[in-house]
Amino acid sequence: MRRSLASALTALLLAAPGAHAALPNGAAAPDFTAEASLGGNTYSFSLAAALKKGPVVLYFYPAAFTPGCTTEAHDFAKAMPQFKALGATVIGVSHDPIAKLRRFSVSECRKQFPVASDATGEIMKEYDAVLAKHPAYANRTSYVIAPDGRIIYSYTNLNPADHVANTMAVVRRWDKEHKGT
Secondary structure, three states: OHHHHHHHHHHHHHHOOOOOOOOOOOOEOOOOEEEEEEOOEEEEEEHHHHHOOOOEEEEEOOOOOOHHHHHHHHHHHHHHHHHHHOOOEEEEEEOOOHHHHHHHHHHOOOOOOOEEEOOOOHHHHHOOOEOOOOOOOEOOEEEEEOOOOEEEEEEEOOOHHHHHHHHHHHHHHHHHHHHOO
């Protein structure tokens, strides 16, 4: 039954049309603090604190343990050494409760990056990352936020295929422009 529910959710999400993220490049990224899990350990993630260390890749995904979200988590986990070498933080956000995200952060994120719970949907709304046809879920939207708190990239597409490559390219470009590497 669990597999059929996940398959039904995936089919429903993929049938929904994609939309462009409404927060444009240059806009101030809304600050937030959220309960997150990294490697099964819960802590308070602060965007402001993460930005002090470098750029932040903030990605929204519909639901933990669904096929597309699992694929995307695996892709981000595999790319984490490159993101870390560029000084970037990656954080995934969904509506899932923190208990579910603790498991997801271990098995699917492979203890490589945190995922945060947005059970109320407030963060999704602030980032215009709500799935229009199913507002309890996030639309698959990725942002790159520069350390000054400005959005330098946004991309919305329910297909997880290009999110990691696209955000990596932007982080590399930012690094080259700001660090002269």
